[in-house]
Amino acid sequence: DAGVTQSPTHLIKTRGQQVTLRCSPKSGHDTVSWYQQALGQGPQFIFQYYEEEERQRGNFPDRFSGHQFPNYSSELNVNALLLGDSALYLCASSLWTAVDSGELFFGEGSRLTVL
Amino acid sequence: AQTVTQSQPEMSVQEAETVTLSCTYDTSESDYYLFWYKQPPSRQMILVIRQEAYKQQNATENRFSVNFQKAAKSFSLKISDSQLGDAAMYFCAYRSKAAGNKLTFGGGTRVLVKP
Numbered sequence: 001d002a003g004v005t006q007s008p009t010h011l012i013k014t015r016g017q018q019v020t021l022r023c024s025p026k027s028g029h030d031t032v033s034w035y036q037q038a039l040g041q042g043p044q045f046i047f048q049y050y051e052e053e054e055r056q057r058g059n060f061p062d063r064f065s066g067h068q069f070p071n072y073s074s075e076l077n078v079n080a081l082l083l084g085d086s087a088l089y090l091c092a093s094s095l096w097t098a099v100d101s102g103e104l105f106f107g108e109g110s111r112l113t114v115l
Numbered sequence: 116a117q118t119v120t121q122s123q124p125e126m127s128v129q130e131a132e133t134v135t136l137s138c139t140y141d142t143s144e145s146d147y148y149l150f151w152y153k154q155p156p157s158r159q160m161i162l163v164i165r166q167e168a169y170k171q172q173n174a175t176e177n178r179f180s181v182n183f184q185k186a187a188k189s190f191s192l193k194i195s196d197s198q199l200g201d202a203a204m205y206f207c208a209y210r211s212k213a214a215g216n217k218l219t220f221g222g223g224t225r226v227l228v229k230p
Contacts, residue, residue: 033216042119042206042220043160056215088158094216104216106160 002027004093004107012113013081021076021110025093032074033104034066037088049074050096078112086114117142119209121221128197129229135182136192136224138207145169148210149183149190150218155203163205166190194226202228 005024013019025032031050035043045058049068068074072093078085088111092104118141128134140149151163166174166183173181178198182191194201207221 031216035218040223042208042222043218044220045217048216056217058217090158090160092160092216103162103165104160104218108157108159111158 004091004105006089006091006107006110008110009108010111010113012115014115015081015083017081017114018077018079019081019112021078021089021091021112022073023076023091023093023107024073025091026105029093029095029105030072031094031096032068032072033092033094034074034076035090035092036060037090037109039087043090046076081114083114086112088112117144117209117211117219119207119219119221121207121224123224124222125225125227127227127229128194130197130199132197133193133195134197134226136194136205136207136226138190138192138221140188140190140207140209140219140221142188142209142211144211144213146212148212149181150208150210151179151181151190151192152206152208152220153201153203154206154223160206164192197226197228199228199230202226 007022033048034046037043048056052068063079065077088109090109091107147168149166152160164176178195180193204223206223208218
């Protein structure tokens, strides 16, 4: 049973560029959340997708956008990259109907470096 | 807004000994979940233990147990019989029952295990 998979694992971009990160949820899961983890800090919630719609959003600018596909996989897009966007981006999946149980399954993340 | 504070940046423990990690949180809600996640160098967040606020009994999972003090808004994690594999970053997290999959994380505590 495959867990949450993310790609790419590492990438380097320059300021002003755009980046797309990808996530495949754990088998059977239909809800995907994205978190940003700056070096030495705890993760911060970016947004959550269910049924191809953004359901919740954290305190992130519109440069951060996402998408969910019919197979439940998801993309995180960041436009006009800033140095401060350098971070580990974590994807987490869960089952919408079990949201009350609170357990998320995380991927290993995509490490983005902005130069 | 809810906040989660972990006041210990790093804790060191001898193998087979016990270590306690502190966590405090701030919320005006009465119904919520609290979690401890472990993040090893592989970067994947792994759920260690979960506590529901309305449950008086402290949660336990094998060598891991919590001391939940709702009135004091305190949620500490005790690791007993520490093993080398317990070395990792540990994050305390809060989730409102009304907040879907939005977790609010603390800044983390690094646990070092000495052989």
